[in-house]
Amino acid sequence: MAKPKRRYICSACGSVASRWQGQCADCAEWNTLVEDVPETKFAAQHDLSTGGRAIRFEALDAPTRPVQRRSTGLEEFDRALGGGIVPGSAILMGGEPGIGKSTLLLQAAAAVAKAGADAVYVSGEEATGQVRLRAGRLGLADAPLRLAAATSVRDILTTLAEGTPPALLVVDSIQTMHSDMIEGAPGTVSQVRASAFELIRYAKQNDVALVLVGHVTKDGNIAGPRVLEHMVDVVMSFEGERSHQYRILRALKNRFGAVDEIGVFAMEGHGLSQVSNPSMLFLSGREQPVAGSAVFPALEGTRPVLVEIQALIVRLQSGATPRRAVVGWDSGRLAMLLAVLESRCGLNFSTAEVYLNVAGGYRLSDPAADLAVAAALISALADKPLPLRSIWFGEVSLSGEIRPVSHASLRLKEAAKLGFDSGSGPADVGQGVAKLSYSGLSGLSGLVDRVMATA
CATH class of the missing domain: 2.20.28 (Rubrerythrin, domain 2)
Incomplete structure (x- = not known):
């Protein structure tokens, strides 16, 4: 052989x-x-005379059954999914170890079971006793949730086929599953692909909402073949720093809803609690203005979140190379913004160390944060605090102009709701929201004048 x-x-x-x-x-x-394992070799051409069946084509305007969503019992989870889980959908959730993926899914599965639907939780990493201990700490011991510890896909599907298909099936995690149809150890590319395919096919055929937990690599990507993300309907990322109590559930792909919607949770002693007003989490409760601090109304999907951007400037006495440190923002964009401030506004950052931080462990990718970062840097350089109840947003171009951003009115409304009384941003934004005065800026030179004019 x-x-x-x-x-x-x-x-x-x-x-x-x-x-x-x-x-x-x-x-x-x-x-x-x-x-x-090597792939099975197939013939170059199918023999159409010995098998196969004709498929039936349908018109694009044929009647389609409307999507019926089921609530997970967690409003923040439903928001990130686009309104709830869809029967027959496959959801892949990734996140760093210890971030709270298993806790979140256990709470969601228990809530679905308490609502009267059949929910199954299959753990490939923990024994059933360990899961029961966690459920006891979370106060979910009385939930009618079906629990099992298994790694064989054949055993799982055989057991589920004996009764009525459940409404929700959670598999934690897909890297621990093993299919006897493929050679190789669990976690290999072929095993992950084959196990996921069998579970997704079962979910599609029986209208079962399937949630797969995925491990992540050191780069933050979901481990295993990239085709796994193409096979599922929804890809979610559970993010946050383990040193902070806040967690953000983000939808990276969603065939049934909007992308970039987020749900915010706080890790507490009794598990993950929902945060209905996340802006209050990322803002300091100080009552006196501090130099180098600016508030930015970020936008995550359709949800505005107010975050605090903090800057610190340290002048160097010797000819040492100044350091640039960034937490929660793109370091390349900071370098670009410092160059624009030096070139267009005449500010000197070349002899100073620059430290920038987004408070609360939040990570920003919105280009509208440029103006808030610039305001914080200028405030720290001049040692002049910005107005306490003010917000700053706008994209800065290489010419020093303030470019328009999306959903400016939504950002202003959120700020006014939280008690902010002034805002600064692009000049083309219309009249400000009631109880909030708005000042348009055409360039960074106007921003420098405004910061320098503060008391």
Whole structure:
């Protein structure tokens, strides 16, 4: 019998190599080649006379059953999903170890079970006793949730086929599942792909909402083949710093709703609690203005969130190279903004160390944060506090102009609701919201004058 040839599959792009190497030749990613079982060789052309069946085509305007969503019992979870879970959908949730994925899904499954629906929780990483202990700490011991510890996909599907399909099936995690149809250890590319395919096919055929927990790599990507994210309907990321109590559930892909919607949770002693007003979490409760602090109304999907941006400028006495440190924002964008402030406004940051932080462990990707960062930097450089109840938003171009941003009125309304009385941003924004005065800025020079004019 001929010895089977080895092959290696790139977990990033899926390309196949005959030998292992440190870098993928197709996508140039490092350390992504994983040994896999050779694929079954098929004939180059199908013999259409011996099998196959004709498929039926349908018109685009044919009547379709409306999407019926089911609430998870957690409003923030439902918001991130677009209104609730859809029967027959496959959801993939990733996140750092210890961030609270299992806790969140256990709370959601217990809430679905308490609402009268059948929910199943299958753990491949913990024994049932460990899950029961966590449920006891969360106050969920009385939930009629069906619990099992298993790693064999065949055993799981055989057990589920004996009764009525559940409304919700949680599998924690997909990297621990094993299919006897494929050779290889659990967690390999072929095993993850085959196990996910069998579970998703069962969910689609029986209208079962399936939630798969996925491990993440050191780069933050979900471990396993990238095709896994294409197979599912929803990809969610549970983010946050373990040193902070706040967690953000973010939808990265959603075939049934909007992308970039977020749900905010706080990790407490009794589990994850929902945060209905996240703006209050990321704002300090100080009553006196501090130099280098600016409030920015970020937008996550349709939800505005007010966050505090803090800047610190330290002048160097010697000729040492100044340091630039950023937490929660793009370091490249900070370098660009410092260059614009020096070139267009004549401010000197080249002999000073610059430290920038987004309070509360929040991470910003909104380009409208440019103006708030610039205001915080100018305030720290001049040692002049900004007005206490003011917000700043707008995108800064390389010419020093303040460019318009999306949903300016929504940002202003959220600020007015939280008691802010003034706002600064692009000049083309219309009249301000009631109880909030708005000042338009055309360029960074106007921002410098406004900060310098503060008491």
